[in-house]
Amino acid sequence: MIYMDNAATTLQKPSCVAEAVMRAMSSFGNAGRGINDASLDAARVIYDTRERLCRLFHGENPKQFAFTSNATESLNIAIKGLISPGNHVISTVLEHNSVLRPLYEKEQFGVSLTILGCDEAGNISYEEMERSIRSNTKAIVCTHGSNLTGNLIDIERIGGIAKRHGLLFVVDASQTAGLIPIDVQKMHIDVLCFTGHKGLYGPQGTGGIYVCPGLNIKPLKSGGSGVETYNKSHPAQMPTALEAGTLNSHGIAGLNAALIYIEETGMEYISAVAQNRMRQFYEGVRGIPGVKVYGDFTAKERAPIVSLNIGNVDSSEVSDELLTEYGIATRSGGHCAPLMHGALGNVEQGAVRFSFSHFNTEEEVETAVCAVRELAV
Amino acid sequence: MRKKELKLVVAFHTTADAMAMEKACKEKSVPGRLIPVPRSVSAGCGLAWCAALEERGQIVELMQNAGIEEEALHECMI
Numbered sequence: 364m365i366y367m368d369n370a371a372t373t374l375q376k377p378s379c380v381a382e383a384v385m386r387a388m389s390s391f392g393n394a395g396r397g398i399n400d401a402s403l404d405a406a407r408v409i410y411d412t413r414e415r416l417c418r419l420f421h422g423e424n425p426k427q428f429a430f431t432s433n434a435t436e437s438l439n440i441a442i443k444g445l446i447s448p449g450n451h452v453i454s455t456v457l458e459h460n461s462v463l464r465p466l467y468e469k470e471q472f473g474v475s476l477t478i479l480g481c482d483e484a485g486n487i488s489y490e491e492m493e494r495s496i497r498s499n500t501k502a503i504v505c506t507h508g509s510n511l512t513g514n515l516i517d518i519e520r521i522g523g524i525a526k527r528h529g530l531l532f533v534v535d536a537s538q539t540a541g542l543i544p545i546d547v548q549k550m551h552i553d554v555l556c557f558t559g560h561k562g563l564y565g566p567q568g569t570g571g572i573y574v575c576p577g578l579n580i581k582p583l584k585s586g587g588s589g590v591e592t593y594n595k596s597h598p599a600q601m602p603t604a605l606e607a608g609t610l611n612s613h614g615i616a617g618l619n620a621a622l623i624y625i626e627e628t629g630m631e632y633i634s635a636v637a638q639n640r641m642r643q644f645y646e647g648v649r650g651i652p653g654v655k656v657y658g659d660f661t662a663k664e665r666a667p668i669v670s671l672n673i674g675n676v677d678s679s680e681v682s683d684e685l686l687t688e689y690g691i692a693t694r695s696g697g698h699c700a701p702l703m704h705g706a707l708g709n710v711e712q713g714a715v716r717f718s719f720s721h722f723n724t725e726e727e728v729e730t731a732v733c734a735v736r737e738l739a740v
Numbered sequence: 741m742r743k744k745e746l747k748l749v750v751a752f753h754t755t756a757d758a759m760a761m762e763k764a765c766k767e768k769s770v771p772g773r774l775i776p777v778p779r780s781v782s783a784g785c786g787l788a789w790c791a792a793l794e795e796r797g798q799i800v801e802l803m804q805n806a807g808i809e810e811e812a813l814h815e816c817m818i
Contacts, residue, residue, distance in 0.1 A: 394755065395755030395758075395786070395787065397776070398774050398775060398776055398787060403762075403774065406755055406758075406759050406787075407759060407762070407763075409759070410756055410759035410760065410763065411763075413756065424807065425756065425760070426754065426756045426757070426760075589755050589786055589787075590752075590753065590754060590755065590786035591786070598753065598754070600753040600754050601754075602754065602756055603753070603754040603755070603756070
């Protein structure tokens with residue numbers, strides 16, 4: 364199989380990731396619950412992983428990084444823990460349901476929303492964003508990169524807007540963590556939500572949330588913490604505040620190995636190869652008669668995603684043909700980004716998404732281009 | 741039970757602080773080890789750093805330099 368669904372999850376991981384999980388599963392105790400070597404080894408790897416995430420995202424302190432099961436959990440923690448009735452929140456049509464659904468839930472309890480639209484290429488207007496700010500605006504919540512088009516949002520620019528107006532800035536980095544540089548301090552990001560199993564090459568079930576120092580988020584969960592047994596309240600200090608219950612230390616060990624791999628290989632290199640594969644594919648398919656490619660490819664940087672349709676053919680039919688006739692795995696239909704499909708006018712048809720990692724080869728991309736050309740005839 | 745001695749015990753708010761402490765001490769070759777929080781320090785649970793009393797100055801300096809926040813420093817029989 365030629366795997367081109369890396370925006371859903373990276374299938375091919377560095378071999379060290381699975382090895383680390385296997386080692387952890389046969390040697391780790393419960394982190395923070397004892398001082399035996401098994402427990403401490405788990406705690407040490409977890410702390411080391413916090414340090415690596417802190418370096419990757421340029422945080423102030425490893426303690427500001429809490430582990431979650433995925434970006435969805437992180438976004439739920441951020442949105443439900445920070446936004447109160449009466450608040451106004453600004454977001455965009457580029458968002459995934461992991462942003463939109465928690466926001467819609469809050470809307471039912473007295474939160475007002477402004478969802479910014481986009482132009483034909485799928486880009487938002489930053490001027491419109493700034494004009495949308497009201498006296499009760501509490502936060503801007505947005506993605507760093509569309510999971511449908513691959514377009515990036517200029518989060519440094521939005522961070523500046525949020526800072527000028529005293530707003531919280533919550534970023535969904537599901538499609539960009541590990542692929543596009545993120546500097547939480549320089550970009551004035553208050554909360555960064557990320558998953559471990561996509562561009563970071565970690566196992567599914569790993570993810571995290573960065574919270575800027577001084578910002579207290581009301582946690583979604585409370586429970587065991589390894590500290591303050593007799594306190595009726597869950598401890599307020601990060602990262603414990605957002606980590607009730609036993610952590611997924613086995614998965615985090617895999618994420619740790621993946622982060623070491625990224626450091627050693629170089630994020631710039633990994634990103635450049637993935638970008639090259641995406642560009643090669645885009646250049647190969649964009650001129651094919653009947654093929655409509657979505658998104659803005661004039662930008663220098665974008666998530667390594669190319670979504671397209673062939674004429675009016677159902678995207679699921681194309682995706683199925685790609686798999687059964689050519690062995691190419693893509694994603695079709697709706698991509699959990701309902702408003703983006705609406706903006707692109709393909710709610711009914713969906714879209715066929717090809718998403719690349721640096722493990723994809725030029726030959727694989729060429730095969731995919733040929734397949735699209737044949738299917739478009 | 742082994743004979744007890746008066747030791748320096750550093751308690752923390754979070755396990756992450758305790759792990760940061762162990763790492764910093766190891767890097768600077770400051771002797772000590774993680775222990776379960778003694779009852780005389782806290783009736784809760786968690787990890788504490790235990791060291792000889794004479795290490796106090798070095799440990800306080802190390803924690804300041806590394807930005808490690810303690811809940812409290814105690815001297816108790818361990």
